[in-house]
Amino acid sequence: MDFDDKxxxxxxxxxxxxxxxxxxxxxxxxxxxxxxxxxxxxxxNVNTVQRALSEMTDEKMIIPQRGKGNFVTDDVLxxxxxxxxxxxxxxxxxxxxxxxxxxxxxxxxxxxxKYIKNRSEIHE
Amino acid sequence: MDFDDKxxxxxxxxxxxxxxxxxxxxxxxxxxxxxxxxxxxxxxNVNTVQRALSEMTDEKMIIPQRGKGNFVTDDVLxxxxxxxxxxxxxxxxxxxxxxxxxxxxxxxxxxxxKYIKNRSEIHE
DNA sequence: TATAGTGTACTAGTAAACTAATACACTAGA
DNA sequence: TCTAGTGTATTAGTTTACTAGTACACTATA
Numbered sequence: 001m002d003f004d005d006k007x008x009x010x011x012x013x014x015x016x017x018x019x020x021x022x023x024x025x026x027x028x029x030x031x032x033x034x035x036x037x038x039x040x041x042x043x044x045n046v047n048t049v050q051r052a053l054s055e056m057t058d059e060k061m062i063i064p065q066r067g068k069g070n071f072v073t074d075d076v077l078x079x080x081x082x083x084x085x086x087x088x089x090x091x092x093x094x095x096x097x098x099x100x101x102x103x104x105x106x107x108x109x110x111x112x113x114k115y116i117k118n119r120s121e122i123h124e
Numbered sequence: 125m126d127f128d129d130k131x132x133x134x135x136x137x138x139x140x141x142x143x144x145x146x147x148x149x150x151x152x153x154x155x156x157x158x159x160x161x162x163x164x165x166x167x168x169n170v171n172t173v174q175r176a177l178s179e180m181t182d183e184k185m186i187i188p189q190r191g192k193g194n195f196v197t198d199d200v201l202x203x204x205x206x207x208x209x210x211x212x213x214x215x216x217x218x219x220x221x222x223x224x225x226x227x228x229x230x231x232x233x234x235x236x237x238k239y240i241k242n243r244s245e246i247h248e
Numbered sequence: 249t250a251t252a253g254t255g256t257a258c259t260a261g262t263a264a265a266c267t268a269a270t271a272c273a274c275t276a277g278a
Numbered sequence: 279t280c281t282a283g284t285g286t287a288t289t290a291g292t293t294t295a296c297t298a299g300t301a302c303a304c305t306a307t308a
Contacts, residue, residue, distance in 0.1 A: 006131050008295060023226045034254060045297045050256075067254050067304035086225055091239040094218035101210055102147045105240050112236055115215040116229050132265060158284060169267045174286075191274035191284050254305070260298085267292075275284070 001042040009044055013052040016042070021061060021072055022083040032062065032070040125166040133168055137176040140166070145185060145196055146207040156186065156194040 001016065003009055020026040032038070035053065039046045053070055056062045061082060062070045073079065098108045125140065127133055144150040156162070159177065163170045177194055180186045185206060186194045197203065222232045 006135060008130060011130060019224055048296060064255060069254060083225065087222065087227070087235060090218050090221045091235060094214050095239060095243070097214045098211065100143055101207065103211070105244060109237060109240060111211060111215060113233060115219065116233060119219070120229060172266060188285060193284060
């Protein structure tokens with residue numbers, strides 16, 4: 001896995017898994033790869049993976065079952081809420097940042113539009 | 125200063141100062157507060173501040189003068205470039221994140237529009 | 249029942265970021 | 279010339295994230 005050395009690895013793993021849950025790569029009730037397998041997958045230590053999973057367990061997004069594995073929550077609503085939260089955090093974050101760079105609301109929207117338009121041209 | 129404990133403090137200080145340069149709070153050629161004063165301002169250690177300033181010096185955005193202080197570069201063009209870089213990094217980052225959450229380009233723009241509209245209503 | 253695959257806990261060691269304190273070189277001004 | 283305010287360097291110690299290795303409890307299955 002490609003890590004940003006400015007952010008703790010366990011945090012990036014957690015985020016990575018949350019993305020898989022939210023996008024349906026990991027469906028509700030699905031079994032996660034074992035901690036040892038995950039450690040191999042993301043090229044990190046078992047303990048680091050475990051730390052990510054612990055927080056996810058605390059947040060009730062996965063349920064651990066001793067001897068069996070970790071399972072994605074069945075609660076579809078809470079997954080929806082997680083997705084909304086992730087989206088909103090991102091919007092808020094980037095609005096904040098661009099606003100702090102002295103862009104007006106209109107400029108922010110413009111820049112975003114330009115960026116996406118430009119991007120789709122390059123990638124088509 | 126309010127730090128995000130997920131990101132190194134020196135990095136946040138650097139970012140903070142870059143914002144001031146880009147937005148004109150610190151004009152080209154202006155003298156920065158002394159390292160000791162900055163340390164007080166942002167409630168961090170002198171060495172941590174120094175580390176931020178070192179990187180900024182390496183990137184030629186400030187010029188240190190022994191015995192006098194640190195001064196913002198006079199090169200207006202490079203300040204402009206810095207601003208563009210900061211904006212672009214943010215756009216790219218949040219596009220990436222929202223795209224990874226399975227939002228289409230249109231949805232990303234929509235969400236952004238909604239967010240900003242909503243925000244301005246609350247704050248007017 | 250034995251074994252392999254799970255989660256979990258613990259101890260130990262390393263590296264990086266941060267703090268703290270001190271010292272030194274340079275500049276400007278009284 | 280002295281002094282206060284600069285940047286800069288160095289040494290030492292703390293904390294946190296991370297790695298490594300081991301051990302143990304539990305589950306499913308051959």
